[in-house]
Amino acid sequence: MDLRLTHLINGEARSADAGAWLEVFEPATGQAYAQCPEGSASDIADAVEAARLAFPAWSALPAADRAAWINRLADALEARVDDFAAAESRDVGKPLALARNLDIPRAVSNLRFFAAAATQFASESHGAPGIVNYTLRQPLGVVGIISPWNLPLYLFTWKFAPALAAGNCVVGKPSEVTPVTAWMLGELAREIGFPPGVFNIVQGRGGIVGQALVDHPKVKAISFTGSTAVGVRIAESCGRSLKKTSLELGGKNATLVFADAPRAKLLDTVVRSAFLNSGQICLCGSRLLVQRPYYDEFRDALVARAQAMVVGDPLDGSTNLGPVVSKAHFDKVMACIALARAEGGRVLCGGEAVAPGGRCRDGWFIAPTVIEGLGPGCRTNTEEIFGPVVTLQAFDTDEEALALANATPYGLSASVWTADLGRAHRLAERIEAGVVWVNTWMNRDLRTPFGGVKQSGLGREGGWEALRFFTEAKNVTIDLG
Ligand code: NAD
Numbered sequence: 001m002d003l004r005l006t007h008l009i010n011g012e013a014r015s016a017d018a019g020a021w022l023e024v025f026e027p028a029t030g031q032a033y034a035q036c037p038e039g040s041a042s043d044i045a046d047a048v049e050a051a052r053l054a055f056p057a058w059s060a061l062p063a064a065d066r067a068a069w070i071n072r073l074a075d076a077l078e079a080r081v082d083d084f085a086a087a088e089s090r091d092v093g094k095p096l097a098l099a100r101n102l103d104i105p106r107a108v109s110n111l112r113f114f115a116a117a118a119t120q121f122a123s124e125s126h127g128a129p130g131i132v133n134y135t136l137r138q139p140l141g142v143v144g145i146i147s148p149w150n151l152p153l154y155l156f157t158w159k160f161a162p163a164l165a166a167g168n169c170v171v172g173k174p175s176e177v178t179p180v181t182a183w184m185l186g187e188l189a190r191e192i193g194f195p196p197g198v199f200n201i202v203q204g205r206g207g208i209v210g211q212a213l214v215d216h217p218k219v220k221a222i223s224f225t226g227s228t229a230v231g232v233r234i235a236e237s238c239g240r241s242l243k244k245t246s247l248e249l250g251g252k253n254a255t256l257v258f259a260d261a262p263r264a265k266l267l268d269t270v271v272r273s274a275f276l277n278s279g280q281i282c283l284c285g286s287r288l289l290v291q292r293p294y295y296d297e298f299r300d301a302l303v304a305r306a307q308a309m310v311v312g313d314p315l316d317g318s319t320n321l322g323p324v325v326s327k328a329h330f331d332k333v334m335a336c337i338a339l340a341r342a343e344g345g346r347v348l349c350g351g352e353a354v355a356p357g358g359r360c361r362d363g364w365f366i367a368p369t370v371i372e373g374l375g376p377g378c379r380t381n382t383e384e385i386f387g388p389v390v391t392l393q394a395f396d397t398d399e400e401a402l403a404l405a406n407a408t409p410y411g412l413s414a415s416v417w418t419a420d421l422g423r424a425h426r427l428a429e430r431i432e433a434g435v436v437w438v439n440t441w442m443n444r445d446l447r448t449p450f451g452g453v454k455q456s457g458l459g460r461e462g463g464w465e466a467l468r469f470f471t472e473a474k475n476v477t478i479d480l481g
Helices: 041-060 063-079 081-092 096-120 152-165 180-191 206-215 228-241 266-279 292-308 327-342 398-405 421-430 463-469
Strands: 007-009 012-014 021-026 031-037 131-139 142-146 169-173 199-201 219-225 244-248 253-257 285-291 346-349 369-372 389-395 413-417 435-438 471-479
Touching (some): 007 041, 012 180, 041 131, 041 169, 041 199, 063 081, 063 096, 063 180, 096 463, 142 152, 142 206, 152 180, 152 219, 152 463, 206 228, 253 266, 266 292, 266 413, 285 292, 285 398, 285 413, 292 369, 327 346, 327 389, 389 398, 398 421, 413 421, 421 435
Parallel strands (some): 142 219, 285 389, 369 389
Antiparallel strands (some): 007 199
16 A cells, blocks of 8 residues: 555644554545545544644734744645645546646635635724724634545635634544545645644544544534535534534535527536536536527537546546546446436436546546436436436526526525526526526635535635634623713
């Protein structure tokens, strides 16, 4: 095995207390290539204690000094962007160029953005005659962050950067499916001498390490990104101790394409939104709703684009789609395609595994898949698949499009394609989603509130929302009389 990962606890690289290891697989080859410590509740206890002891000094630092530490980490990460991109590509199976152009640069931006934001985050004063009334925003103490496998470093940094910037100490648990870049970041933190205990990483299984973090009585808040099923469990556990929670969960996002949609960027963007990262982005548009006069032309063009996509080795510059992340996920996505067929769906392209050969002959590759002929209420159109699989449905009127868009238990994002600005505004107001894009997709500004409604989550991340989540408001009123 080429790689043995460690936890980062109190500034030290440590193996699991229990001495157990998990295998980490390379999705492109189907082979194990690294070992990750299989953490336990006792590793979590050590990390929480280290964070608790580090909190008084870290939270007392001026915001500018905390920002300087976070920026040092960003600089160190930026200097190693190629190494991190290669590691992320190998661990997730995503094309190297995607990791190089999106995941790792965005992780650097997350760090820099929240370092800067912390220096601008002020207390509020509520003036009234004869009264001084102000609201402090104080860090919580030790906070837990739990992240998924689809954008490993991108989402890990998106959570711990605001937590640290606001003055908290962090225990982070990356996904056991893709633990490598979080471990590498821990190594960078050690290299630059990041204050010990402020930022800890405990590797291991969700049901053990994640659950121990959620249940630990000294952990004041949990910021979680992952599936709705696990999010609900976490909400239940946190509810019992009234722990603050931020939950970013699953999606089943609609792309609404009207006949008047401006054509210039339409197909390029819709194809990206359907299949980027093999459809394994919570924001991917997996339900394509198309106005009837344009339906046939759009469907044929989409299928031609999907068929032209290169599914293959993530290291190959011509690859558009790498494998899906794991054997378990491959089996799940293939079962979803079988279900779609059983529900009466017509598979227009894809629908099968791909064997690129060579070093990738045993990898978990699935062809981009487009399915039509299914109604809004079936499982294929209401349950999250999280793979390179999209469905097509036709509509006539705005009301019909809206009803289809809202016909799932999820409500993360939607994108609307139309030249009619009035229609865009009306729909944006009524679509049940936390994020709506018009004539674009995944156009993200880190200052904006990010999160979902319905089964897609609770709370918002990004900008001030994140800093408010990671602080407690305390109102102080003084009568000057
Ligand atoms: P998952 O829920 O299986 O796991 C997410 C994390 O939770 C992992 O680190 C896992 O180890 C941990 N975990 C599992 N059980 C736990 C428990 N009982 N207690 C504490 N932690 C536990 O999700 P996944 O398969 O890694 O990721 C895919 C899901 O994430 C999809 O549903 C996707 O939509 C969602 N996602 C949402 C967003 C968003 O911003 N809304 C972003 C990315 C991914």
